[in-house]
Amino acid sequence: MSTLQSFNARTGEAHGAALAPSTEQDIDRAATDAHAAFGDWARSSGEQRAALLRALADGLEAEREQLVACADLETALGPVRLNGELDRTTFQLRRFADIAQRGVPFESLDDPAVAGGPPAGHPAMVRQRMPLGPVAMFAASNFPFAFSVLGGDTASALAAGCPVVVKAHPGHPVLSQQVFAIIQGVLKAQGLPAGLIGLVQGAGVEVGVGLIRHPLIAAGAFTGSTRGGAALQAEANARPRPIPFYGELGSINPLIALPAALAAKGAELATTLAGSITLGCGQFCTNPGLLVLVDGPETEAFIPQLVEALARQQPHPMLTAGMRKAFDAGIKGFMDAGARSLLQGQGVAPAPGPQLLQVSAQRFIERHELREEVFGPSSLIVRCASLAEVNAVLAAVGGSLTVTVWGADEDTADNRAIVRSATQIAGRVLFAGVPTGVAVTAAQQHGGPWPSSTAPMTTSVGDAALERFLRPVCLQDAPAWLLARGGVPC
Structure with missing residues (x-):
């Protein structure tokens, strides 16, 4: 042994x-x-x-x-x-x-x-x-x-x-x-x-x-x-x-930031999200590993804010050397599958730096490698051309512990469709805050469809x-x- x-x-x-x-x-x-x-x-x-x-x-x-x-x-x-x-x-x-x-x-x-x-x-x-x-x-x-x-x-x-x-x-x-x-x-x-x-x-x-x-x-x-x-x-x-x-x-925990939420408080949300991505060096099963954004001026303003907020984070060392090796391999796998790096943070050895990558919705749906969990301080942005693509991205995920939806405050057909897609694949759907942190309560559901x-x-x-x-x-x-x-x- x-x-x-x-x-x-x-x-x-x-x-x-x-x-x-x-x-x-x-x-x-x-x-x-x-x-x-x-x-x-x-x-x-x-x-x-x-x-x-x-x-x-x-x-x-x-x-x-x-x-x-x-x-x-x-x-x-x-x-x-x-x-x-x-x-x-x-x-x-x-x-x-x-x-x-x-x-x-x-x-x-x-x-x-x-x-x-x-x-x-x-x-x-x-x-x-x-x-x-x-x-x-x-x-x-x-x-x-x-x-x-x-x-x-x-x-x-x-x-x-x-x-x-x-x-x-x-x-x-x-x-x-x-x-x-x-x-x-x-x-x-x-x-x-x-x-x-x-x-x-x-x-x-x-x-x-x-x-x-x-x-x-x-x-x-x-x-x-x-x-x-x-x-x-x-x-x-x-x-x-x-x-x-x-x-x-494993779970990649999609977080959907709709234009309404980004227009209202994009800079504040960027800071909150950066803290969640790097919390515990990203070693949370509810880490927001997938950010789903809709093309438009709100997203164009938000992404630089998130890059800046993430760059200020200094994660601590990972739990084991094996996990650090797997994290580095996972980031490389994303890039080999067509993701583009937006931030390659340089951590203080042996701690990794935060990583932020981006890919199109079509590429994400086509390549299963982009739907793998990367355990560590990173997140992958998926750029969607429409709200219909948001639903297609969630369907491709298949199963997750959580889905977070920011900006679905109004009762509209589009918001209903996104909430329906979220509840079909997740055990817990959030409409405010971030998914890291799981309360021990009577109503908690920590478990979702496969592979979560x-x-x-x-x-x-x-x-x-x-x-x-x-x-x-x-x-x-x-x-x-x-x-x-x-x-x-x-």
């Missing part, structure tokens, strides 16, 4: 000794222990689940200083961003604690018997939900707290009554081990089995593939590249007993993330003792 090594993200130097990757035996032990913990945890009360999630949040906060310092060394995301992300992570844990305590995982639908024959008559039925079982959770690189070991997938799965086996991301292995140590301490203090939350790690594909193939794993949750997610989804589907795989994948996710009916952020790990079951003419359990599995 590949060696697992922690690196200083700012210097590229190795940090500490090489770490031992998980073996087949380690993976089997983690999955087996999670399966052993499943029965009791599936039967646990909302109060017990809430107590665990709140204690995990407390544990992170108690070790904040050490965790943030380690995360900053391994990711170069900076203490301000990382402290904010840790706050979001503890918020998620406590929010799902509240959801569990309110009894949401145990909610049921009572359909009383109706006398007479079918089709109107029917037996008494109750529709409730059952936890799926152990979940393989694949941590993301770009959010070392919020989408990692104790991120939203772990929190929502635990609240649903499912154990979790985390596949740690090799971009922050030491941080992952520190968080896992906190988990182990909390589980021990609450008298819960250590296998309720397991951890495996490795730099190569072997560990992740071995985990998703394990027969005791009941579902997979993934945040990462389209290529990696597609490979794991194929493994999940190829099992003798296929399992659900919830992948949040593998299951566009579900979300990986927000309260509804819980639904991914619960399977509906209909109880027909159930005995009174079973109904008295109020949806709690027996």
Whole structure:
């Protein structure tokens, strides 16, 4: 197996000794222990689940200083961003604690018997939900707290009554081990089995593939590249007993700036957009990687404003050397496919400079390479000759986590057509602001049609993330003792 090594993200130097990757035996032990913990945890009360999630949040906060310092060394995301992300992570844990305590995982639908024959008559039925079982959770690189070991997938799965086996991301292995140590301490203090939350790690594909193939794993949750997610989804589907795989994948997040918005406040929007493109060195799944503009005087004035605003940005180093290499290759791929560079920012090594490119709508539609996600501080302008071409560009995108539409404030046929096109391809459509930043709320939808996710009916952020790990079951003419359990599995 590949060696697992922690690196200083700012210097590229190795940090500490090489770490031992998980073996087949380690993976089997983690999955087996999670399966052993499943029965009791599936039967646990909302109060017990809430107590665990709140204690995990407390544990992170108690070790904040050490965790943030380690995360900053391994990711170069900076203490301000990382402290904010840790706050979001503890918020998620406590929010799902509240959801569990309110009894949401145990909610049921009572359909009383109706006398007479079918089709109107029917037996008494109750529709409730059952936890799926152990979940393989694949941590993301770009959010070392919020989408990692104790991120939203772990929190929502635990609240649903499912154990979790985390596949740690090799971009922050030491941080992952520190968080896992906190988990182990909390589980021990609450008298819960250590296998309720397991951890495996490795730099190569072997560990992740071995985990998703394990027969005791009941579902997979993934945040990462389209290529990696597609490979794991194929493994999940190829099992003798296929399992659900919830992948949040790559997305280019089109942002449409209509002439009305640019005429009203083009310079302000340029500054806002430049900050969004370079936020976190562009390493956000909701980074606005595609800017759709309509030819005209407003666009001609806006593009120089955006170039100027972007040129002032100074991104920090990327998460890993591999990501920087992929970013450079992606920019080259755009140019090879016919895109013209408008800005080639010169970053301070090893950080990249911001990049802005431009292409015609016709070229964008013709060349699939221009629709690939380039993970980093860049965006591609697509110039449209008409509003009809805007809709054609969105149709070519196919699927995205977000679409942002600036300037559709009036109820017109053209605006309706653009909104219709946007809602057909995205899980979240914004009409103000920028897509970077995903609120953890009841109405959030973080997932869209392929290639942005593998299951566009579900979300990986927000309260509804819980639904991914619960399977509906209909109880027909159930005995009174079973109904008295109020949806709690027996």
